[in-house]
Amino acid sequence: MTLKTRFAPSPTGYLHVGGARTALFSWLHARHHGGRFVLRIEDTDLERSTAESVNAILEGMTWLGLEYDEGPFYQTHRFDRYNQVIDALLEKGLAYRCSCSKERLEKLREEQMAAKQKPRYDGHCRDRDVSPDEPHVIRFRNPLEGEVEFQDLIRGRIAVSNAELDDLIIRRSDGSPTYNLTVVVDDHDMGITHVIRGDDHINNTPRQINLYQAMGWEVPQFAHVPMILGEDGSRLSKRHGAVSVMQYKEQGYLPEALLNYLVRLGWSHGDQEIFSVDEMIERFDLKDVNRAPSTFNTEKLKWLNQQYIIHGDPARVAHLVSPHMGDLGIDPAQGPDLVEVVKAQRERAATLVELAQISAFYYRDFEQYDEKAAKKAFKGEADQALRAVRERLAALEDWQREPLHQAVTDTVEALGVGFGKVAMPLRVAVTGGSPSPDLDLTLHLVGREATLRRIDRAIEFIQSNR
RNA sequence: GUCCCGUUCAUCUAGAGGCCUAGGAUCCCAGCCUUUCACGCUGGUUACAGGGGUUCGACUCCCCUACGGGACGCCA
Numbered sequence: 001m002t003l004k005t006r007f008a009p010s011p012t013g014y015l016h017v018g019g020a021r022t023a024l025f026s027w028l029h030a031r032h033h034g035g036r037f038v039l040r041i042e043d044t045d046l047e048r049s050t051a052e053s054v055n056a057i058l059e060g061m062t063w064l065g066l067e068y069d070e071g072p073f074y075q076t077h078r079f080d081r082y083n084q085v086i087d088a089l090l091e092k093g094l095a096y097r098c099s100c101s102k103e104r105l106e107k108l109r110e111e112q113m114a115a116k117q118k119p120r121y122d123g124h125c126r127d128r129d130v131s132p133d134e135p136h137v138i139r140f141r142n143p144l145e146g147e148v149e150f151q152d153l154i155r156g157r158i159a160v161s162n163a164e165l166d167d168l169i170i171r172r173s174d175g176s177p178t179y180n181l182t183v184v185v186d187d188h189d190m191g192i193t194h195v196i197r198g199d200d201h202i203n204n205t206p207r208q209i210n211l212y213q214a215m216g217w218e219v220p221q222f223a224h225v226p227m228i229l230g231e232d233g234s235r236l237s238k239r240h241g242a243v244s245v246m247q248y249k250e251q252g253y254l255p256e257a258l259l260n261y262l263v264r265l266g267w268s269h270g271d272q273e274i275f276s277v278d279e280m281i282e283r284f285d286l287k288d289v290n291r292a293p294s295t296f297n298t299e300k301l302k303w304l305n306q307q308y309i310i311h312g313d314p315a316r317v318a319h320l321v322s323p324h325m326g327d328l329g330i331d332p333a334q335g336p337d338l339v340e341v342v343k344a345q346r347e348r349a350a351t352l353v354e355l356a357q358i359s360a361f362y363y364r365d366f367e368q369y370d371e372k373a374a375k376k377a378f379k380g381e382a383d384q385a386l387r388a389v390r391e392r393l394a395a396l397e398d399w400q401r402e403p404l405h406q407a408v409t410d411t412v413e414a415l416g417v418g419f420g421k422v423a424m425p426l427r428v429a430v431t432g433g434s435p436s437p438d439l440d441l442t443l444h445l446v447g448r449e450a451t452l453r454r455i456d457r458a459i460e461f462i463q464s465n466r
Numbered sequence: 467g468u469c470c471c472g473u474u475c476a477u478c479u480a481g482a483g484g485c486c487u488a489g490g491a492u493c494c495c496a497g498c499c500u501u502u503c504a505c506g507c508u509g510g511u512u513a514c515a516g517g518g519g520u521u522c523g524a525c526u527c528c529c530c531u532a533c534g535g536g537a538c539g540c541c542a
Binding site: 045116182271291296422435 | 467468469470471472473476477478479480489490491492493501502503504505506534535536537538539540541542
């Protein structure tokens with residue numbers, strides 16, 4: 001039997017980083033073993049499921065490159081099959097009709113809580129033989145005795161006494177099936193061999209195993225991955241800022257950086273920090289997944305993102321940064337080659353958004369000088385230095401790095417000052433104070449026309465601010 | 467409240483009884499490099515939740531306590 005894993009989100013919101021990591025682990029486990037990966041949309045909650053959420057999830061999966069071999073399957077398309085299973089359970093006496101009102105259930109729960117007990121259904125209708133004509137739900141007849149035990153691939157042995165489990169509802173009064181039933185039917189029908197999911201499902205696992213056994217089906221392997229917590233240690237949610245995968249795209253993160261960050265959250269391979277997707281696939285093993293929850297840390301994600309910007313293919317980074325330039329109203333086609341700009345600027349930016357911002361001056365004149373930079377660079381005889389260097393630059397025939405550098409050093413020599421006396425004002429004049437690479441490279445990329453224009457502007461600025 | 471799961475630097479983690487005076491990474495600090503800002507390099511501060519056992523020896527095994535998270539729904 002081929003190994004098969006699945007990712008089964010419910011479409012009630014965007015794909016968040018916690019879900020994405022669960023999907024990544026499932027995907028890696030399948031890829032590592034040459035198995036198959038299934039995407040299943042668990043949309044049985046008709047009230048809350050939306051088509052927009054489905055699209056958002058699909059979009060996130062695509063952006064991260066977590067391609068699936070089967071699906072997406074939709075549970076709402078499989079109601080006939082669920083009903084068939086429920087009816088079979090009913091016929092075998094493994095499920096029963098229950099007509100308890102919500103009020104009775106509510107009262108029961110309150111009493112149990114007051115008595116310091118775990119709230120659970122008391123089996124009131126278990127042997128009452130409720131008529132199909134009465135309004136009712138269907139409950140699974142959970143075993144009363146013994147315990148359910150399984151070997152979690154991440155946590156080891158987990159056992160729960162059947163006395164802790166109640167008779168769960170598998171069909172609502174409106175006739176729709178519920179989660180614990182559908183997940184078991186689907187995982188069985190789709191041939192899922194390894195169920196990898198968040199550890200908030202640990203408590204559901206024993207009752208699901210009872211369902212498998214009632215149907216006489218083989219029980220899959222389970223692996224429960226720990227949750228991702230927000231910076232304050234509570235469960236990750238909207239109030240922790242960006243939790244949607246697509247928000248990271250908007251904020252200028254590369255998908256491979258997010259993937260790398262996520263894979264190291266709860267999983268490790270010795271001291272290695274950077275993993276290409278191929279390396280992840282090769283080294284991923286569920287036994288190396290941590291049991292404790294971890295906290296999402298944006299600082300480290302940023303560092304990783306910068307590593308990917310610095311060491312990634314400049315042409316690809318240029319392609320990815322281009323839309324962010326567009327957001328600033330810049331058309332990168334009008335100006336220096338974006339790939340060259342990326343190569344010049346990349347170690348100065350942690351995100352593509354930052355990269356776009358610090359590269360804007362290559363394409364258009366900046367609005368104003370960075371105050372601190374201007375104060376430092378434009379003092380003393382700065383205007384004299386600028387005038388002198390402008391003369392030499394203007395005389396240049398070839399606007400290449402070597403002659404540009406020569407022009408600056410010649411000016412320095414003629415003036416008999418330190419290199420910085422000329423270079424600093426020149427740099428600020430041309431960049432406005434934005435982080436920039438070697439001066440000659442900066443001048444080369446900015447171009448002759450803009451360089452001379454900005455020097456003039458700086459001289460004017462200095463004189464009018466005296 | 468009941469049940470389940472967990473607990474190594476601020477954060478992500480290495481560690482599978484002696485290799486640990488606990489290693490790496492991010493962050494932070496200092497220095498170097500330097501025409502800005504970064505990158506890079508060097509160094510530094512900081513952790514085995516607490517208490518009992520088991521053992522010649524415990525971060526590693528067992529128990530208890532504390533703390534954190536999760537579940538307890540006609541949500542998934």
